[in-house]
Amino acid sequence: MELNFNNISVATARYAFSTSDQVVIEGTAWRPHSFNELGWVMELSDGSGMCREFSHEQLRRLGSMGRVRHDRGFYNPAQAGRRLTTTSTLVSSLSKKRRAQHSKRSAWVAAANEMRREGKLNATDDALKANEAELLQRATKFAQNLNPMGYDNPGLSWDFAAAPSPRTLRRWMREAALLGEAGLIDNMCMRGNRNRRMAPEATGIMMQEVLKYQAQERPTKRVIFDNVEIAFGKANQERAEAGLPPLDTPSRETVRRAINALDPFTVMVAREGLEAARKKFMPAGMGLNLTRLGQRIEIDEHTIDLLSLMHSSALWNLMTEEERLAVGLDNTKARWVLTVAICTTSRCILGMVISRGAKATAAVQCLQMIISDKGQWSDGVRARGPWDMHLTPELIVTDNGTAFKSEAFRMACADLGISVESTVAGMPQQRGRNERFFATLTNAVPPVSPGRTFSDILTKGDADPRARAVLTFDDLAFALVRWIVDGYHNTPHRGLDGETPAQCWRRLSAQYGVTPPPDLRRWRLVFGEPLVRKVTKEGLTVLGVRYHSERLALWMNRNGEAHIDVRWHPRDIGAVEVRLGTEWFEIPALDPMMEGKAAKTWMTATNNLRAAHPKRKSFDREVVLAAMEAIQDRNATAMAAAGLLVDEWSETRIKKIETTMFQGSFCNAPAQPAPVDGGFGQSIPGPEDTANPLSTSTAKQVQIQKRQSGVSFEE
Structure with a gap:
């Protein structure tokens, strides 16, 4: 037997929608507008009138992935009105108590509809009352559990033995016929008086003491309750003198509930500080999921923990007096700002600039180092390893410093196609990789210097770091570059599962490559x-x-x-x-x-x-x-x-x-070869031509070319 599949065609499944439905596709709510053999046209449900097409194949694929939610009849007036009277339209999302209430209603409605289909019941009061026993018997067959709450004395709303009145049963049947099972859900759980039973004045006195729980002294709840009793005692004494009735003193449980009702984050900020509250309440996810080099570059500034004498013989001779003053090399002892760029994927340092303050020029120069081969720096300090890490980043993450908000930095990133993202102010954990590097840097490099400052007065003791600040800038730059290239880049990193930053860079560079720098x-x-x-x-x-x-x-x-x-x-x-x-x-x-x-x-x-x-x-x-x-x-x-x-x-x-x-001449330039008449290229004179005396016209031509190529010079 031969099987032939040539005439079999696999048609794409088509979803059926109504214009009164709501279709939520990947979190965005749409309303079906029209369709044809290719797909559906959806309109945004926000009323903007914007539309988008979805092919049948695309909808089928998204539906199979669970990214399409179909709310049938969502824009139907009856369903919209029903949503005003209930907090949920999903039976499975109800609490245990509300689920028990719904189970009773659903069972009685199902029993009544079954008897109506058999012709044994109509919806009149007399008929419903007369068939109450049979309805109860049939309703128990539709219920999975007759006492879902497990109480000895179940409440009236979920007790199957308590038959509803004919009027109530007809209302349930009508709502179920209109909206299905969701029509039997109501907000009965919200009924009753939910206001405080305490007098407003009593509540004010209690809360005045309860709010004192939010204090740096961290009083206990027992202390707050004692203060509440004292406050009510004084208030009742004043009311007695004024001929007013006394106020009821709240119980210890009432005070405890009032304290627990305070916002936990606000309480911890007041009692332990903002940083402690952030550490406790900040959600912790899986962290950054980075796979490529340059996918995320963090740039941050750090005040160098050194009081160094910023001049040295070699660097001093390379700069004029104006240049020394411009960068602060004026024989003064001051703190300097270190701007560092780190690749968060490999933890390699891609840029490092030292300045006398947070400047836009420092941020721009650090950006230039990111996209530059830094071999000249590693060669200058005679490092054993290369510092060739460079690329054009995809994203640069900075803090809210003025240097990174500058137009020069933002426009340079825009011209290079680099996205810039600023983290929330006061939250260094959003730049955790760079902050961790600065902590490592502070503990690794500065101790070799006698001019290191101390983190607090206890650590400092009687030492005067200003008097001992003898580290030259050459020494500082040598130590920083040499430590980064030969030390930090070749040290196993816990965040890289024991791999060194240099090894991680080589591996990812061979696997994915890097974005080249600009020409x-x-x-x-x-x-x-x-x-x-x-x-x-x-x-x-x-x-x-x-x-x-x-x-x-x-x-x-x-x-x-x-x-x-x-x-x-x-x-x-x-x-x-x-x-x-x-x-x-x-x-x-x-x-x-x-x-x-x-x-x-x-x-x-x-x-x-x-x-x-x-x-x-x-x-x-x-x-x-x-x-x-x-x-x-x-x-x-x-x-x-x-x-x-x-x-x-x-x-x-x-x-x-x-x-x-440069008011006068400084350096002479050679004469440029002149074009040859009647042909392409330039004429290069041979040795025999240069040995002969130049004609008058040729000599004039050379003099003109010298004037055009540079100022005449004295030998």
Whole structure:
């Protein structure tokens, strides 16, 4: 026997709804509007009129997952009115007592309907009264338990032996016919006088003493009851003198119930403090469920627990007096703020910046470290392990500090496609990973310093940490970086099930990968310092470095000399971004030796050469290049320490440097090869050409190119 399934088609199950129904799909309430062979059109039940389509296949799949709730006849006027008189429409959700009441009603209604179907009963008073015994006999067959409460003397509302009056039974039958079993549910449990039996004045006197239970002295309930008795004794004495009847003193049980009725959280806040109340009442879930690197980055600030003398020989020589004052290296002893970014998935530290206070520039610089390879810092302190962890985060979680609310930080994150989330103020547990790191940092690094401060006066004793603060900034930066790279990243972490942060990073990086950092052009646009420069036939100049290109020259030919917007980043002064019209373009430096050079290195070389040769106005480019290379080789540790400091390159600072240091020439640039007439590319002169004397026209051309590529220099 052969079976052929080619002609069998599996049709998608279709759900049937009415326009008076309510359909709750994944927590959102909808009202059916219309349907066709493809699916249903649902309208939001909030009255906004917004609609959405759901295919039959989608509804079937969600229904099989238990994410669709169908409330039949929800918008029916009769059902809506019924919901006003009851607290629940589900029999299974009733309390035990109310379930017993419903069971009796349901059984009597079922017995009456059965006899009516058999033609033995009509709904008149006489008929119902005459058939009361048979109705009781049949009702007991429909009940699962004749005494569900288990009482010797059951209440009238759930006692099956107590037959309802004909009028009551007809009402039950009518409500059941209209709304089914839900129509037999009422709010009988809410009947009766639920107001206090105490006089209002007596209640006021009692509550005045009961509220004193919420005090830092933590009085006991017995003390509160004694105070209530004393208060009522005084009040009754005054009323007796006024000819008024005495007030009844509340019992100990009444006072105890009044105390227990107080809000537990408010009571604990008043008696033990807010932090204790939060720890006790805050719900504890499974915590963060993170699987990918960069899924959640926490950035927080921490005041360094050191009173350090913030200057050292290496770093001091790299900075001018204005720069030292700008970052606070003025021979004073002060606390510094450490801004740290941690990957909550791997617990790796992705950014660390030191500043004299909570600044927007510190937050932005920390963001730049997150998306940067930090190998220069680990190499600078001669760490054994790499610090190559970097990526573009998906989410950054911060506290409510002003630095993270700044426009510069928020807009930088927005341009990089990073979501920013601020935690609730005063709740550090929402940034628990970073807070735990700061606690570890405080206990791990500062004890090596004689300038460590103490957490309280008892720990401090007679010691004066200000007098013993001798740690230099180089030492602090060296200790922090070396401890993070070689210590913290390679220590088994309890939150990682014994895995080290570095191992977790390598494993997840190989499994899921990381989001790459932005390219250099976007880096300049997002983090670059906005400047305004005048374009001339010689290009534009920033800090003595000239930038020019063929595109910029063509734009100037059409628009003349004009001021344009420039984005300049101190990380790489080999190129800038300029706005020409409505678009941004990269303009390289005329001198190729500037490619990849940092502004700090360029400024340090300039200062050193001018200090060594104060009378000399210009230097050969090979000399300047050698000076920059020497700075990078000899001061690796100092440069790494300087990289941890917040370095602010404002337009005001740049203009001041240009005015004082780059009024004249400093470094000559080589002549740029000229295009060859009648062909593509550039002409590179050979040795035999350079040996011959230059013609007059060629010499003039070289002089023009030198003027365009840089200021003329003295040898």
